Amino acid sequence: TEMLEDFAKEVGILSVLRHDRIVSFKGAVRKHPNYALLFELCEGCVGTLLRMVRRRKVQVTWSICMTIAKDCAEAVSYLHSLRPQIIHRDLKAENLLLTSRFRCKLTDFGLSRVYEGRKHAMTVCGTPCWVAPEIFRGE
Numbered sequence: 001t002e003m004l005e006d007f008a009k010e011v012g013i014l015s016v017l018r019h020d021r022i023v024s025f026k027g028a029v030r031k032h033p034n035y036a037l038l039f040e041l042c043e044g045c046v047g048t049l050l051r052m053v054r055r056r057k058v059q060v061t062w063s064i065c066m067t068i069a070k071d072c073a074e075a076v077s078y079l080h081s082l083r084p085q086i087i088h089r090d091l092k093a094e095n096l097l098l099t100s101r102f103r104c105k106l107t108d109f110g111l112s113r114v115y116e117g118r119k120h121a122m123t124v125c126g127t128p129c130w131v132a133p134e135i136f137r138g139e
Contacts, residue, residue: 003035004030004035006110007028007030007035009113010037010109010110010112011028011037013086013109013112013114014028014037014109016082017079017086017109019074019075019078020074020103020105021071021072021074021075021078021103021104021105021106022075022078022079022105022106022107023039023040023042023097023105023106023107024039024040024105025037025038025039026038026039026040039107040105042097042098042099042105042107043097043098043099043100044097044098045093045094045095045096045097045098046068046093046094046096046097046098046104047092047093047094047096049093049098050093064102067102067103067104068096068098068102068104071096071103071104071105072091072096072104072106075104075105075106076088076091076106079106079112084114084115084116085114085115086109086112086113086114086115087112087113087114087115088106088109088111088112089111089112089113090108090110090111090112091106094108095107095108
């Protein structure tokens with residue numbers, strides 16, 4: 001089925017990823033009709049942190065903001081340094097997990113693809129407000 005194929009693709013991608021800024025994949029469980037991916041435990045996500053900041057429930061220092069941005073850039077740089085490259089295709093605040101020390105780890109590789117030329121790089125997918133403008137423009 002398509003769901004099983006998507007699950008297998010994600011497991012295949014996760015199995016090769018080894019980087020401090022990528023959430024650590026521990027394994028997969030498949031007992032039809034249920035599928036589960038097991039990861040290291042993180043404390044929260046950037047999306048939740050942003051909502052808390054907007055509601056003035058928490059303040060975040062400029063240093064923490066810069067660390068999160070740097071960690072995210074390192075994760076994407078790592079994916080693009082692999083041969084073949086991996087394109088995440090769903091980069092958004094909810095897919096950036098946080099450790100207890102506000103270190104960022106990229107997760108959710110369900111829409112990710114191994115780069116096979118412009119075909120996968122230019123497919124519009126993911127969360128619309130987070131999609132890169134050049135994808136919408138077809139560049």
